Amino acid sequence: MSEILQSTENIIANTTGSAIGSTVQPGNVASNLFQVLETISYWKIFVTILCLGLVYDQISYKIKKGSIAGPNYKIWPVIGPFLESLDPKFEEYKAKWDSGPLSCVSIFHKFVIIASTRDLARKILQSPKYVKPCVVDVAIKILRPSNWVFLDGKEHTDYRKSLNGLFTQQALSQYLPSQEKVMDKYIEKFVEYSAKNDYKPQIFFHEMREIMCALSLKAFCGDYITEDQIRKVADDYYLVTAALELVNFPIIIPYTKTWYGKRVADMTMKIFEGCAQMAKDNAAKGIQPVCVLDAWCKLIHDSKTSNDEDSKFMHREFSNREMSEAIFTFLFASQDASSSLCCWLFQIMADRPDVLNKIREEQLAIRNNDPKVPLSLELIDQMKYTTMVVKETLRYRPPVLMVPYVVKQNFPVAPNYTAPKGSMLIPTLYPALHDPEVYENPDEFIPDRWVEGSPASEAKKNWLVFGSGSHVCLGQKYVMMTFAGLIGKFALETNWEHKVTPLSETIKVFATIFPKDDLFLTFKRRDPLTGEIEA
Numbered sequence: 001m002s003e004i005l006q007s008t009e010n011i012i013a014n015t016t017g018s019a020i021g022s023t024v025q026p027g028n029v030a031s032n033l034f035q036v037l038e039t040i041s042y043w044k045i046f047v048t049i050l051c052l053g054l055v056y057d058q059i060s061y062k063i064k065k066g067s068i069a070g071p072n073y074k075i076w077p078v079i080g081p082f083l084e085s086l087d088p089k090f091e092e093y094k095a096k097w098d099s100g101p102l103s104c105v106s107i108f109h110k111f112v113i114i115a116s117t118r119d120l121a122r123k124i125l126q127s128p129k130y131v132k133p134c135v136v137d138v139a140i141k142i143l144r145p146s147n148w149v150f151l152d153g154k155e156h157t158d159y160r161k162s163l164n165g166l167f168t169q170q171a172l173s174q175y176l177p178s179q180e181k182v183m184d185k186y187i188e189k190f191v192e193y194s195a196k197n198d199y200k201p202q203i204f205f206h207e208m209r210e211i212m213c214a215l216s217l218k219a220f221c222g223d224y225i226t227e228d229q230i231r232k233v234a235d236d237y238y239l240v241t242a243a244l245e246l247v248n249f250p251i252i253i254p255y256t257k258t259w260y261g262k263r264v265a266d267m268t269m270k271i272f273e274g275c276a277q278m279a280k281d282n283a284a285k286g287i288q289p290v291c292v293l294d295a296w297c298k299l300i301h302d303s304k305t306s307n308d309e310d311s312k313f314m315h316r317e318f319s320n321r322e323m324s325e326a327i328f329t330f331l332f333a334s335q336d337a338s339s340s341l342c343c344w345l346f347q348i349m350a351d352r353p354d355v356l357n358k359i360r361e362e363q364l365a366i367r368n369n370d371p372k373v374p375l376s377l378e379l380i381d382q383m384k385y386t387t388m389v390v391k392e393t394l395r396y397r398p399p400v401l402m403v404p405y406v407v408k409q410n411f412p413v414a415p416n417y418t419a420p421k422g423s424m425l426i427p428t429l430y431p432a433l434h435d436p437e438v439y440e441n442p443d444e445f446i447p448d449r450w451v452e453g454s455p456a457s458e459a460k461k462n463w464l465v466f467g468s469g470s471h472v473c474l475g476q477k478y479v480m481m482t483f484a485g486l487i488g489k490f491a492l493e494t495n496w497e498h499k500v501t502p503l504s505e506t507i508k509v510f511a512t513i514f515p516k517d518d519l520f521l522t523f524k525r526r527d528p529l530t531g532e533i534e535a
């Protein structure tokens, strides 16, 4: 550094010296300058630029940080806490949320602001004028640029209107029979899998991901998708999750994570394209919908003879490719979050036999003691206690901790702070769901806190599990119905045990959150009426 300063001083001394001591000869100055430049090696120039860059990086960070919480300067110049972000820890996130309503970090050139109060989170989620969802660069390549999820503003709102009809209670009830078949199959599968291991507890993390994938694919594509295709997608889907991690290389290089992820996404969308065509053919024959693709084709068909406000969004051709891309976003949005909920729900139920017994009582009562009564909208509507359990699991262990957004224009997010354009702004969902003012003993699992009229059930503003505003989760009703049906059936027909380890209650962050020990379970068949467990 001192050599560089020396060289710079040399230039100044040489040029000014000649100017003062003699008549300025432009030729002399140029040749002096040339001589001095000759003495500066490339590495000195490089180091100078690097130092200036580092200073700029720190100053720019300080200006953007303003008065909000966060390190006073970037401890690791340029990269910031990049290495920590490769292996995110729940405790580190929590420490950040506790550090202030708004806090910040800077990773490489990205300035990241974290909002940790309920009201700030809601304000951000409901300000589409200032923010839009932030996606990793590679997501656009994997999900394809033409995908509807990348639309913004009015275009996005209009497109959503064409999809909302696929997830109404009425539409969802049509998918239940196919979903119930998947549940029956996996009850069998989980018991067999446990039997093969002499009913000793074993890791069920992968099995939970698989059942979630199978349930979604059946709901979305019905019988158009074959068992082999379901198995293939379920087996390979984790490659898409890995490719879309927040920190990933933005260019797709063969045989890297992103390359494998894109291959699986393309393969899956190809399957969905075929399914879309079959759904269109069936719709033309007037066959009743049993899956999302059928329901979509029917909405398009019915809209031709309807003039209501929402039908106009269906008055156009939806290509097989476009439909396949949308179905892929449903799978993408659902897979990790649903798997997270599934793991916690099965773990907690095994650890809380008092709660599980109440579910069993309710499930038999609403079926009038006939366990063979199939799932239906009416039946699920009566699952009051079971639904409270699902809701409490979502509150206690919300699968999505934070939702990254990007600032489109300077955003006065708080009276004393404006989020600069281009920064990442992350509303957090966890703190609102563990707010002791609304949820007494927030770190305890208490399903009864959700009885009608209770403070928890009245505090709608705190219920941020599915986000809020124009991008609020499209699948939230689907989640509540599917999980009430699923846990109800498993509770009646199986008995499962959980091996508690020191890591069972530790939260592992992998896109969403999971028990850190990957969930040790074992399943046995159970007589739904007598409760007898089969050997």
Ligand code: HEM
Pocket: 125, 133, 149, 160, 329, 330, 331, 333, 334, 337, 338, 341, 398, 399, 400, 403, 465, 466, 467, 468, 469, 470, 471, 472, 473, 474, 475, 476, 478, 479
């Ligand atoms: C436990 C399960 C789930 C949780 C916790 C969850 C949570 C979320 C959250 C927090 C968002 C972002 C909302 C925002 O930005 O305000 C979201 C968006 C979304 N979710 Fe879910 N989700 C779940 C399951 C599903 C399922 C099963 C589907 C589809 C069937 C789905 C479809 C979507 C879609 C399409 C979006 C983006 C909506 C848009 O940009 O307009 N999600 N979800």
